[in-house]
Amino acid sequence: MxxxxxxxxxxxxxxxxxxxxxxxxxxxxxxxxxxxxxxxxxxxxxxxxxxxxxxxxxxxxxxxxxxxxxxxxxxxxxxxxxxxxxxxxxxxxxxxxxxxxxxxxxxxxxxxxxxxxxxxxxxxxxxxxxxxxxxxxxxxxxxxxxxxxxLPYAFGETRPQGHGLLDSRPFSLDAAQGLPNILERRAINAAQRSYTPYSQSPEGFTLECLDGRVFSGRAAECAAFNPSVPSVLVALNQRNLSFSRKVTITHATQAKLATSTNSPLAFARAIIRTLSKAPVKVVQMEAK
Structure with missing residues (x-):
């Protein structure tokens, strides 16, 4: 493929x-x-x-x-x-x-x-x-x-060392209810590494393909908001750059913070619908 x-x-x-x-x-x-x-x-x-x-x-x-x-x-x-x-x-x-x-x-x-x-x-x-x-x-x-x-007149401040996209600290999160399955756990694990300094709303996503490969994604925010990348796009990016880029998506899971002020779910469902018939399952998270 x-x-x-x-x-x-x-x-x-x-x-x-x-x-x-x-x-x-x-x-x-x-x-x-x-x-x-x-x-x-x-x-x-x-x-x-x-x-x-x-x-x-x-x-x-x-x-x-x-x-x-x-x-x-x-x-x-x-x-x-x-x-x-x-x-x-x-x-x-x-x-x-x-x-x-x-x-x-x-x-x-x-x-x-x-x-x-x-x-x-x-x-x-x-x-x-x-x-x-x-x-x-x-x-x-x-x-x-x-x-x-x-970009001589950029919006926002330069991120301090240890607080940027590639080097920020992880969140401590877990499922709000019940025991998560393997894909839900991987989505939660991805969410914990989110870079969301502006909304404080970490979220993660997992895709499983027909060949068994699993791709995870986590949210990456930008001070200007619109260039921010939701976790579903990060997961789809990893799939696209892989050997399995054209393999059918069979399972999709969104992990989102129960108290989040913004929700990635509608966007995730809409974009997955363009690629697969797999429903997007949701696991709610809370801070440990």
């Missing part, structure tokens, strides 16, 4: 033989999850065609790819993700996709970001949630930029 040979050959055409062989093997593995081990490449921008190959763009017709470099040296792919039948604001942007992919692999910092197009204002504002963003080079169209130059 991964990329076809022709898609791969086109995406990897700019790479040397060793890198091409390594990536062919990695991407064809059933365990592939959008993460690539450190590669010796002259220019990491040469991976952008590969990232773009994961783009789902039925509305815009514009594929966008991104590669985030984690402080561990690992590389994380990202691609824009659009949904037929949903409002345009349901779209996940490539820069968000790559950063969230790194976050879901427990990276504590992104040290550089490569993008196939210049970041839009939406993404520039979202990237301000990274505590080290002032030092992160953003590479696009052969040039390197700093976010302060791209």
């Amino acid at each position: 991964t990329l076809t040979d022709s898609e791969l050959e086109h995406a990897l055409a700019e790479l040397d033989a060793a890198a091409m062989t390594h990536l062919h093997t990695a991407i064809r593995s059933p365990d592939f999850n959008g993460q690539i081990g450190a590669l010796t490449l002259k220019d990491l921008a040469s991976l952008l065609p590969l990232a773009k190959a994961f783009s789902v763009h039925p509305i815009s017709g514009i594929p966008v790819g991104a590669v985030a470099v984690g402080q561990s040296g690992q590389l994380y792919l990202g691609a824009n993700l659009e949904f037929i039948g949903m409002p345009l604001h349901a779209t996940l942007h490539a820069e968000q996709s790559a950063v969230l992919n790194a976050w879901m692999h427990d990276e504590k910092a992104v040290v550089s970001l490569y993008v196939s197009e210049m970041p839009c204002g939406h993404c520039r504002q979202f990237l301000r949630e990274l505590t080290n963003i002032k030092s992160v080079p953003i590479h696009a169209h052969g040039k390197s930029h700093k976010l302060e130059a791209l």
Whole structure:
């Protein structure tokens, strides 16, 4: 269910033989999850065609790819993700996709970001949630930029160390009633790692596919609110960047705070309905 040979050959055409062989093997593995081990490449921008190959763009017709470099040296792919039948604001942007992919692999910092197009204002504002963003080079169209130059009059304050998107502290949560099943527990576990400093309303999501793979997501907020990403989109992003990207979704579970001032549930149900007949089950959470 991964990329076809022709898609791969086109995406990897700019790479040397060793890198091409390594990536062919990695991407064809059933365990592939959008993460690539450190590669010796002259220019990491040469991976952008590969990232773009994961783009789902039925509305815009514009594929966008991104590669985030984690402080561990690992590389994380990202691609824009659009949904037929949903409002345009349901779209996940490539820069968000790559950063969230790194976050879901427990990276504590992104040290550089490569993008196939210049970041839009939406993404520039979202990237301000990274505590080290002032030092992160953003590479696009052969040039390197700093976010302060791209967004000189940003909304909100810079996040302090230890309180940003990739390095914030977890919540302590559990099911409000009863004993959660395995998927509910995974959704709760994901919710505990949410980044929700503005609403204090953590939430998590799990997807199970027909092949048994399970993908989790957690909420990532932005000071400007609209660039925030709900947990269902984070989970769908992880599925899209994996070997199981086209495998049928059979189960979906939303974990939400019982006392939350905002609810992700209506959006989650609407977007899952465009992809699957699986109902979205709900587990209510409370703080421990």
